[in-house]
Amino acid sequence: MGRADLANTSCPVSRVIERVGDPWVLMILREAFLGTRRFDDFQVQTGVSPHLLSQRLKQLCEDEILQRRAYNAHPPRYEYLLTDKGRDLWPVIIALRNWGQTWLGGETITLTHKACGARIDPVMTCPDCGTPLGARDVQADLSPEFKQERKTRREGKG
Amino acid sequence: MGRADLANTSCPVSRVIERVGDPWVLMILREAFLGTRRFDDFQVQTGVSPHLLSQRLKQLCEDEILQRRAYNAHPPRYEYLLTDKGRDLWPVIIALRNWGQTWLGGETITLTHKACGARIDPVMTCPDCGTPLGARDVQADLSPEFKQERKTRREGKG
């Protein structure tokens, strides 16, 4: 199948994975949320090679997750900023952080809710009733197309 | 630096990325949350090559995200189940789903909160005051070690 084909499935999760499901992309996003904007800073803080960084930043700009902007005309200098679309990936990074701190321990990133001042670990909740949510509290139903696609794959294998 | 070194940083996010920040691992997790348990089903539904699937499943078992269990002794047959640790990655997959449905459109996975019956899109909220949270509502503070590590990297580049 190949990784690129993930974009063409009926699954909303795989279509996202094709775009951001890459270790370096996730590292770049982490950095962006920590406030990093410049090529060399991304490079130093993530440890990615400049070649790959260049590719990934291009991709992310094409996907409108980051935006490349000149912050200086002479000499030409650019920075990479999160777009609204990119900023909306925050829950993904936070979910990773939460899991890391729960299950891997070690150093921490402390989060403070600016509005109420509390130190928090953000939680997935039901927007309707406000209850915290886990895998077992929610039922997932696939769209007919996605269901059909899965059935076809199952049958096509033999 | 290389991807394996992500495990040895002071950043809780990169340590997680080293373990689950891979497209195929994320696809395997998606499948696991959809109820898939068997090797061949993972293979067919994710499109990963059997070689890689085998590697990734091994990794995931070592990391105790999945558990390999015999469901039949003769002939020997195995299945892969989410552990508690693995099930706790649910918010990551849901965060990806949410973003996909908001920004990429297309087919959907409908989620229903079993307890209250509502169709929902789970939301990251403040456990203290119950407010929905976005990137700008929260301040992140790094542990002293992590800060120091970043400073060292910055200085070491020249």
Added chain:
DNA sequence: AATGCTAACTTCAGATTTTGAAGCGTGTCA
């Protein structure tokens, strides 16, 4: 006017990883 410096990349060869197809081992069922 030559040298050095910074930032943002690009290039390239060697190493590593991934893909895709094929095959294997164990055991059941007809």
Added chain:
DNA sequence: TGACACGCTTCAAAATCTGAAGTTAGCATT
């Protein structure tokens, strides 16, 4: 005896990644 299912393993070719070095554009210093 033969066909089939499942859970993998093997291997070579293709693709990707790493790390070091180089490039470009312009400012600043000697």
